[in-house]
Amino acid sequence: xxxxxxxxxxDEELAAIGEVLSSNWLGHGKRTAAFEAEFAxxxxxEPEHVLFINSxxxxxxxxxxxxxxxxGDDVVLPSVSFVSAANAIAATGARPVFCDVDERTLNPTAAxxxxxxxxxxxAVFLLHYGGYPGQxxxxxxxxxxxxxxxxxxxxxxxxxxxxxQACGTFGDxxxxxxxxxxxxxxxxGGMLYVRDPELARTARRLAYHGLERASGFSSAARVxxxxxxxxxxxxxxxxxxxxxxxxxxxxxxxxxxxxVAQRAEAARHYDSLLAEVPGLLRPPALPEGHTxxxxxxxxxxxxxxxxxxxxxxxxxxxxxxxxxxxxxxVPVYGWSGPDLPxxxxxxxxxxxxxxxxxxxxxxxxxxxxxxxxxxxxVAA
Numbered sequence: 001x002x003x004x005x006x007x008x009x010x011d012e013e014l015a016a017i018g019e020v021l022s023s024n025w026l027g028h029g030k031r032t033a034a035f036e037a038e039f040a041x042x043x044x045x046e047p048e049h050v051l052f053i054n055s056x057x058x059x060x061x062x063x064x065x066x067x068x069x070x071x072g073d074d075v076v077l078p079s080v081s082f083v084s085a086a087n088a089i090a091a092t093g094a095r096p097v098f099c100d101v102d103e104r105t106l107n108p109t110a111a112x113x114x115x116x117x118x119x120x121x122x123a124v125f126l127l128h129y130g131g132y133p134g135q136x137x138x139x140x141x142x143x144x145x146x147x148x149x150x151x152x153x154x155x156x157x158x159x160x161x162x163x164x165q166a167c168g169t170f171g172d173x174x175x176x177x178x179x180x181x182x183x184x185x186x187x188x189g190g191m192l193y194v195r196d197p198e199l200a201r202t203a204r205r206l207a208y209h210g211l212e213r214a215s216g217f218s219s220a221a222r223v224x225x226x227x228x229x230x231x232x233x234x235x236x237x238x239x240x241x242x243x244x245x246x247x248x249x250x251x252x253x254x255x256x257x258x259x260v261a262q263r264a265e266a267a268r269h270y271d272s273l274l275a276e277v278p279g280l281l282r283p284p285a286l287p288e289g290h291t292x293x294x295x296x297x298x299x300x301x302x303x304x305x306x307x308x309x310x311x312x313x314x315x316x317x318x319x320x321x322x323x324x325x326x327x328x329x330v331p332v333y334g335w336s337g338p339d340l341p342x343x344x345x346x347x348x349x350x351x352x353x354x355x356x357x358x359x360x361x362x363x364x365x366x367x368x369x370x371x372x373x374x375x376x377x378v379a380a
Contacts, residue, residue: 001318007182032243036246039249050192054240064092065206066202076117096327097118097121103342110138121148128167130292155182159292160292163290178245183263184259207238210234263355267294269361270282273368277372279302281301306351312374
């Protein structure tokens with residue numbers, strides 16, 4: 001089976017894990033701090049603004065708490081988002097307000113965001129679909145002009161940028177995902193970025209039980225006496241990362257440029273093979289100055305063809321999927337706002353093809369051959 005997502009793990013990651021095991025310390029420690037510093041350099045910020053956590057979802061929930069969202073607040077987000085974003089908002093008592101997206105990029109435009117604003121809007125949660133930056137600069141400016149908080153869900157955008165600035169650093173808070181299906185993987189894990197220094201310190205406390213000062217093995221040398229006493233400042237939880245997963249992350253971060261290059265080559269090969277297929281749309285070209293992580297490669301066909309195409313591909317050893325089913329269609333969120341026509345059209349036409357750093361040219365050629373044959377037979 002040719003999978004949609006697949007990590008690349010090898011001897012370097014095994015060696016890093018071995019070093020952690022040999023150290024006899026698996027928890028939050030010096031390797032976690034090193035990974036945070038390395039990632040901070042990768043996105044062009046100071047290390048005190050980033051925090052290695054156990055998932056991007058934990059980062060979303062921590063963010064809503066950090067920003068004080070709650071009943072009476074509206075939060076705008078694209079309907080094409082993962083459920084974790086809407087869940088984090090709704091769990092506070094705030095109201096998720098879904099906006100439309102561009103039908104081709106599946107990213108919201110600044111106009112889409114603006115159309116969804118209400119008098120009670122306090123924040124915008126922006127997903128970078130498939131790693132595409134979208135109109136992040138325009139949306140960031142809109143939020144500044146309106147006095148709104150901007151949270152970037154950069155789960156898919158670990159190597160994405162707009163005019164040289166890393167996605168995730170345009171707003172107030174951001175999170176990246178390192179789960180087992182992402183470009184950079186740690187098994188489970190994520191990174192949180194907080195622009196405001198004081199909020200960043202609060203986030204670090206909230207991520208570890210609300211403690212102002214860690215105790216025990218990692219900090220005993222820095223505490224004069226009674227290092228076991230607790231200084232609790234907030235009602236936090238435990239969502240910090242650890243040295244074992246951080247060690248994997250450091251290796252993966254060093255390998256990230258090659259991962260992205262391999263994904264880019266696969267995307268170019270898809271583009272060339274699918275360029276002349278009638279009735280099929282490929283991902284739109286990136287605007288000048290934008291880079292992507294190539295997390296998704298998506299095609300769009302007529303709605304009547306999409307599901308049959310997915311089945312034909314599966315029958316021929318190719319797993320495909322659609323990310324992300326529109327949240328305004330999910331009953332639990334109780335959406336009663338305006339129709340989102342571009343979102344609905346995109347959701348019924350879009351299919352993600354396999355793309356990852358281990359996919360071969362032969363695999364890409366097999367996928368496109370089956371896809372072309374399937375569309376031809378349906379059209380006939």
